[in-house]
Amino acid sequence: MEQKRCGWCLSSDLYKAYHDHEWGVPVKDDATLFEFLILETFQAGLSWITILNKRDNFRKAFDNFDYKKIAGYQQQKIDSLLQDAGIIRNKLKIKATISNAQAFMEVQSQFESFSNYIWEFVDHTPIKNSFSNYKDMPATTDISDRLSIDLKSRGFKFVGSTVVYAHMQATGMVNDHEITCFRYHEV
Known part of the structure; x- marks a missing residue:
């Protein structure tokens, strides 16, 4: 019997693998946080599966998401x-990816790491929601509103x-994760 997953990830094996191994897992590593920030900014207005399908291409094109290299990209x-x-x-x-890399390093210099900065918005502890259907999840919250405003004030774009x-x-x-999803209690 297959494990119960969130309803949004059932359309492809790639979605399922991402859901099962990455989505919702607390990330404190700056390099990974930057990768997700870039992927999310490119996703704006598109579907996440489009980005996942191109993720390896993004990785190659953007020097493995090395923000120090990206910050210096020229014309x-x-x-x-x-x-x-x-x-x-x-x-x-x-x-925006280039300017976000520059802003990312500026945040690192002010807060020792981007992780310290961003996780402060949730008191360094994941918020555990209780949705039974992914369609009930909000697209934004008060915290994401505040974080968005703060990121923009620091020069970030598409945030x-x-x-x-x-x-x-x-x-x-x-x-x-939906409360019936096998990952809900694992992450």
Whole structure:
């Protein structure tokens, strides 16, 4: 008998693997937090499965999400990315990735790590919600609203409250697994 999963991930094996092994697992590592931030910003206006299908391409195109390298990207690299059919070729999102890498390092210098900064918004403890159906989950919360505003004030782009809440879910700042999902008590 197959384990019960959240309803949103049932359409593909890739979705199931992401759900089972990554989504909602608390992430405190800055490199991984940055990767999810970039992926979430590119996801804005698109489906998450589109991003998951292109994740390896993003990884290659953006130097394994090395924010120190990305922060120094010049026009030649931007032009190269705009020609890369393996990623989402959105000029504003590509430029935002560069400025977000710069802002990310600035936050690190102020808070010792990006993790220290972002996890402070939930008192360094995941919020455990109790939804029986993923369709009942909010797209934003008061915390994602505050975090979005704060990120924007620090120079981050494409970090509206919906993107921020998706990032919080992906990185385990909130546990939004459905209460009947086998991962609900595991993360």
